[in-house]
Amino acid sequence: MNPQDIQKIAHLARLQINDDVAAETAKSITEVLNLVDQLQSADTDGVAPMAHPLDAVQRLRADEVTEGNQRDAFQAIAPATENGLYLVPKVID
């Protein structure tokens, strides 16, 4: 991991990492990756990946409208709104 690699990942994760700390970040992430590389020692041939600790299955809910309009409550804690819309810098498709 070098600072350029870090900036590439940081861009995917939309995190600003200032250049002066990128090297340090790269170093600590390399340490973490060294730790997780121990996984490669495990023999996992034929082992099914486990996404959930319990072998449960999804319940499905009935198709009912249970939520009303709470826009005022939600937008009271929003950084920027106007006419019921959330405002962001111009979106360019």
Add this chain to the structure above:
Amino acid sequence: MHNLTLAEQKAQLEAKAFSSVELTQHYLERIERLDTDINSYITVTAAQALAQAEEADKARARGEGGVLNGIPIAHKDIFCTDGVKTTCGSRMLENFVPPYNAHVVDNYLRAGAVMLGKTNMDEFAMGSSNETSYYGRVHNPWAPNCVPGGSSGGSAAAVAARLAPAATATDTGGSIRQPASLCGVTGIKPTYGRVSRWGMIAFASSLDQGGVITLTAEDAALMMNVMAGFDHRDSTCIDHPVPDYSAGLNDSLEGLTVGIPEEYFGEGLNPETEKAVQAAIKEIEALGARTKAISLPHSSLAVPAYYVIAPAECSANLSRFDGVRYGYRCENPQDLEDLYKRSRGEGFGEEVKRRILVGTYALSAGYYDAYYRKAQQVRRLIKQDFDNAFNEVDIIAGPTATSPAFEFGAKGDDPVAMYLEDIYTIATNLAGLPGMSIPCGSVDNKPVGLQLIGKAFDEARLLNVAHRFQQVTDFHRQAPAEID
């Protein structure tokens, strides 16, 4: 009043020895007096607490009120509280006041409990020392220059310092058990799916589980009776009958087989800690249980697997914090990308950013199989280790942490040294099993915890063993000398 257990306070309230307002007032005074040094609370809701206590007293006068009527408790600041700031230990949510309650918070409201405030924690529950909180570090009540553990360090310190008789907490890799161990209190992480995660701010969804920190196992049972239960809003919450956790506390331990995993007593375990834990196991044997040496062969891979799975899940879970609908938004964003990058770059602390980066990397094109898929496979191997062990034993016992509380900054800049703090606790999260930590001794006047691990949905058994142990020991009764 504050040296009474929750069960004792409940009995005294019922006997009208004191009122909920008096009890609540007493805790609020202690918090006011002592918490400037300990910093276990991020928010104290004094006025609201007194109003709730008053309501509880009125309900009692009418012969009404829930099972925890009038009992003051604290909530970890990861649980959303309607109208009360919920920060998750982060600058990102410094001004976040949710218009809804977590399921767990609602449960305690219905039971008549009084909320004293919101406890400090590692930012987004990522840490084992509480040093990553944006709201300042929490001091261990037993040793003010030491960490309380994390991420539920605020909850553990608050209970240890008698600033609340009980507190809610969460555990993703040891975040209830490790601070309970370091602060000399009782903590239980239930089976994954036992407690609803609705309104509990997610770190790693397949590992996170709400639980409680109390002084005693008996108190933990009372708290669990309210916390546990099905919630249709959480798809991973299991619809499994909730027993009365208080009912079997005094059951005999005759015939119980306790597994002692050799991997939990190897290199890296502080010898003094080991001594205390071995003595505690002897005590359980003396109560009629039989011990059996077992092996959990993939134990050493638990931390590596966890540090792929948890960061991967958190990298997606924390994407919603983007400065658009709530939370921190940077000043004068130049464009959309700037809004995202600076809001997240400035709103999140170093450890959170580190984990997001690790998770993003582990999931990115070309690395998924080597990291994420591999970790999920190892996760199954770890689960199978436990399944095999539980064919032979009823519970597993060992240390909670490698050593007692360490000094602030002791783990330095090396994230891996901190990650290894959870070496004995992480596997149970990967396997979804219930785990507990109970005080079992001390080293240099700093508490040591005994960890108990159970089969899925066998919390009652853990509480039973812990309670019987606490009937014949007094570690859980000891209070930090400097706090009174």
Add this chain to the structure above:
Amino acid sequence: MEWETVIGLEVHVQLATASKIFSGSSTAFGAEPNTQASAIDLAMPGTLPAANAEAFRFATMFGLAIDAEIGRTSVFERKNYFYPDLPKGYQTTQLEQPIVIGGHVDIAVNGETRRIRIHHAHLEEDAGKSLHEDFHGLSGIDLNRAGTPLIEIVSEPDLRNADEAVAFARRLHSIVTALGICDGNMSQGSMRFDVNISIRPKGEEKLGTRTETKNLNSFRFMERCIEQEIERQIEVLESGGSIVQETRLYDGDTHSARSMRSKEEANDYRYFPCPDLLPVILDDDYIDAVRQSLPELPEAKQARFQEQYGLSDYDAGLLSADAATAQFFEAAAAEAGDAKACANWVLGEIAARLNASDSSINEAPITANMLAGLIQRIQDNTISSKIAKTVFDAMWQGEGSADAIIEARGLKQVSDSGALEKIVDEVIAANPKQVENYRAAPEEKRGKMLGFFVGQSMKLSKGQANPQQLNQILKQKLEQ
């Protein structure tokens, strides 16, 4: 050089559930911004998804209707990317284990039937909308649509030209509307198409570099867009250039597509199974029960229309293609009795008007009942077919039922022989020269000459004269 076009479609179909796929918010179209965005839809901290059973039932219906395999275990994954209309920062979708696997749709183009294979269809959530009207140079985000259930249908690259692509899209439209799993309302975005297009020299096996054009929500746009894109690619290649793999956005106002800036960088979506949702298991009993509940599909309906109403293959095909149209036709036919007349009206006047306004029959200003009322008045000779057109126009303008219009405008056909004789007398009196000619003409030429008098009499009757009766009276009087 002769080029061959290869087209594959990705079709987003909004499912007609009452609530969203993971929350209890309404999916109704057109509400005030963000009034149908719950805590879950807004990705508020601590909120969790709960999956909607009806979305699974609808997706299963679609799978069975196209003869696909139904995924017994389907798994939701997170597709990670940042965009303001995507509140969680990831879209919950399916990748490795979708609910619909394989299947096919048959299309008929120029009398030839072709089988188009479906790769798969998966369930996912829709995103919100970014509104670009000027908010001081900012964009406004409306999350009402966020979380609306979609199935994304992905075809194999089996289509070879715009006609086939449009026929395929129309076929899918007719299937999902017949199933009742989508309202089919294209103008509201209920069905949206992404078109993957590449070209290669005829005979070449290897596929050319493809472009993807997004945001097509009408069949006409799709046709134009494909034709334009094929032309563009041929031009690029024939002038020695190469096709850049890119995502293009079609603008319905300017009828042109352009490269999308936001998609310039190669995306790395970092898919992984959503830990907040568990695998959905659909067993044989469930699938059988859904199969039993399937309504009549367009193909079967087409055959029945030919048989039951004696319609041509072509007319039956058109009428059965859209569930609402088929229902309208059958309701009108049942009431009016004359199915062929109903078919002619529906496929003629009504279709022409709907096409002109790019709207569906549900939006038509007349009902099946009103059409039947009009046809009945033709049948009982109250009005002529010519006047019927006038009445139809008036009905379309919202002037009421056929009877009300005939009454109000006095369009009732004149069958009273006294009144007709009076008209004929007037015409004869006014045109003595023509009468003279007529009477002098030989028998075989008189038929043609009669037309003049019919015309004049009709004009005088304002078109309301019963034509048969008028003919009879004219002949009588002229030959006196």
